[in-house]
Amino acid sequence: MKKQAFLALTFALAFTLTAAAQPKVGDVLIKNGAVLTVTHGTLENTDILVRDGKIARIGQGLRAPDGVEVVDATGMYVMPGIIDAHSHIALSAVNEATNPVTAEVTMEDVTNPYHIGIYRALAGGVTTSHTMHGSANVIGGQNETIKHRWGFTNPDDLRFEGAPRTIKFALGENPTRVHGKRGASGGKAKVPATRMGVEAVLREAFADGQRYMEAWDRYEAEKKRNSRAVPPPYDLRLETIADILRGDVLVHCHSYRADEILMLMRVLKDFGVDKVTFQHANEAFKVAPELAAFGAYASVFSDWWSYKFEVYYSTAYNAAILTRNGVVTSVNSDSGELDRHLYHEAAKSQRYGGLTDDEALALITINPALQLGIADRVGSIEVGKDADLAVFDGHPLSVYAVPQMTFVDGVRYFDRQRDPDDVRLFVDPEASLDDGAMISNDEHLHELEAVGDWLFHLK
Amino acid sequence: MNLLLTLAFALLLMQPQSQDGDVPKGYQGTFAITNARIETVTNGVIENGTLVIRGDRIEAVGADVTIPPGAEVIDAAGMTVYPGLIDSGTQLGLAEIGAVHETNDFREVGDLNPELEALSAVNPNSVLIPVTRVSGVTTVVTEPSGGLFPGVAALINLVGYTPEQMHAGGVRMMTLEFPASGRRGFFDRRSDEDLKKAAEKALKKLNDVWDRAVLYARIDSAYHAAPDPDHKPEYIPEMHALLPVVRGEMPLMIKVQREKDIRAALDWVQERGLTNVVFSGVAEGWRVADKIAEAGIPCLVGPVLSTPTRAYDRYDKAYANAGLMRQAGVTVALRSGESENVRNLPFNAGFAAAYGMGREEALRAVTIAPAEIFGIADDYGSLEPGKKANLFIADGDPFETATHIRQVFIDGFKIPMTNRQIELYREFLHRDEGRLTPVKVVPPSN
Incomplete structure (x- = not known):
């Protein structure tokens, strides 16, 4: 009987949350807040008018057009929606750890709109996440950039329309451990087992991709003259690598040590690829001038270190050193815990290196937007940009600030005053209520950092 | 000269x-x-x-x-x-590099290791210690983990060349990982039935061990009342280590997280008539805060910066937990549960403060409250x-x-x-200063 009642409740809940027609873009007037534009300083007592999901006007004494809701933000701070450049929320699978090169797989196919992590991120002011493939492979899968449109259950509704394609690369301990040191599933070891091997895998993959691209270019040219021209065999893996070489897919590379960061820049230069973001990059500070010269970006942790050998010689001053050396730097989470307080993670750059408020805020707004190729749409509060906004009751760089509201495309997806206890979109009627999938609090899961270990723990 | x-x-x-x-x-x-x-x-x-x-x-x-x-x-x-600041639960000194198992000394083989001393394995020269203490964290509980009785936790000051120099107030606490009834994580695919059986088995084991420890203590007391060298009782290291705990002379630190397990632990403590007990972790303490307050058991709560334990819980429950428990009258100290990032203890306290605990109580929870719980308030806090x-x-x-x-x-x-970390900052902030022929850094054309 209890179970039946619970089932009924479940369906009722599912109905209210998913069947209700939900607008995808909204109109709102946010009045009288301290507006942290990030790119144009702080505007006190300023209003933001949102029409059709876009920032229409920024100014004082703005009036709400008919039917547009007014939010009083007096005494509050409004900042651009936070962008997490490295996340694994909203995914039902992460690591195709079967081969050193798996460019053909994509997180697009495993986006899970029901994942509670989306709402938790919203409750931390995060509006966009770069959901990434894992770090088992030198060339891993393609990533996805999503907006946190909680409540939409079609994965396509979460996609950041028009965001460039990106792909995960990985250097160092993870790919060498998964493939070379132990073999993917306890099987035979294969290259790479060393950082030398990682470079070799990269160069071979790029060379293959280049030949593939040339073969298709020749075919396309010949087709114009010869209607009976035979196309080369289609290969999704090489097609994707060719797209990297064409500049159509941005490289986001898991990396830690300075030497491997330099190595990838050399390889990319040799193959004419000029856009790269180094993810984690705990030793990026050691080669900051080289990164700045290449125009490479860095997306780092605020303070994670010592969870494995290649991050033992790290410093929490990484973001500050990189910023001071002219490297476009973001602070990411790589964690469904940390992404809920990225504003606090960015704020640590003030203790560790004394960044200004705008520099610290840029680490989680405009800079990750640049790294994901979406800076024309999000990352700052400017007229014409998407109305992805986070409202705090204090300055977001203060530890005491509590996020109050989060808007995506002008639609309010989180409101602390209206936050219910249970927000799940999918409820397993068979799952027990007083228990369940609780992860021990003592296990600080550096999620994908320990991916090899997780695989082997699963046996 | x-x-x-x-x-x-x-x-x-x-x-x-x-x-x-x-x-x-x-x-x-x-x-x-x-x-x-x-x-x-x-x-x-x-x-x-x-x-x-x-x-x-x-x-x-x-x-x-x-x-x-x-x-x-x-x-x-x-x-x-x-x-x-005092962190009431860390692995500082016992853990150096997470994935390099040779550098970690907090988890011994087997479930029953009450004779192990964390203090003996504390590395006073751990690189993690200077990284921690510049944050204002001066004193931490460092604890072994895993199994049932993983060993004796110690309170240490973050200065000194020997563990003895570091030992703070002589505080040692027997650690008990209270049998957990739930899953260890998403990777734990055991059936509900198997989980239940495992929990029952673990609780039975705990009771068996405790019964034996009580008996051992009785024999030991009887022997010392009338020593007879010909009938010296057998020496069992595990039981010997539990002697002061059974006698209430050494605190028992019970690590427990879930509501169901907290209730079971409360019952167990009551049945056994134990009075020198603290709880540690206590992630779902807010669900049973009244009961914990009633039992008068102090709690070492945290990490605050963690996710809610259940998908259907309000998103901020982990932040709010310590404050909710405090409001219910529980004596609360905070713990980061960290090793390399114990420096985040003050931020754990900040989040607890922001989500209901208030700054004053949060400050107490990392200073005088743990000092009182550990019985060293005359010297610390x-x-x-x-x-x-x-x-x-x-x-x-x-x-x-x-x-x-x-x-x-x-x-x-x-x-x-x-x-x-600070030395690296100083060296690399302006890396090429002092180089006579600077590395040529040409910005890319785009």
């Missing part, structure tokens, strides 16, 4: 702050911190006061304190002095004359990230405010 040398040597001795080469070392002495705002925690705030340290102790605190002659004076105008000189000077609220911690004292040692 000899006289000159002697004089030079004497001069060196008179300047303990002089450094051996470029290696900075902490030192004790007489210090006067003047013009400071002093948050004593137990006796309010002194807006413009002086704090005197002599040896390992605070000699005086007040608005009207005379600076002793010869004291090293630290002008703290515009700054605030706080008692050193606040700024009072006679207490240990564990304190720090900050240019603001230490829970705020923009605040810089200017000087830390532990056990009276003026701690060098550096560590490997």
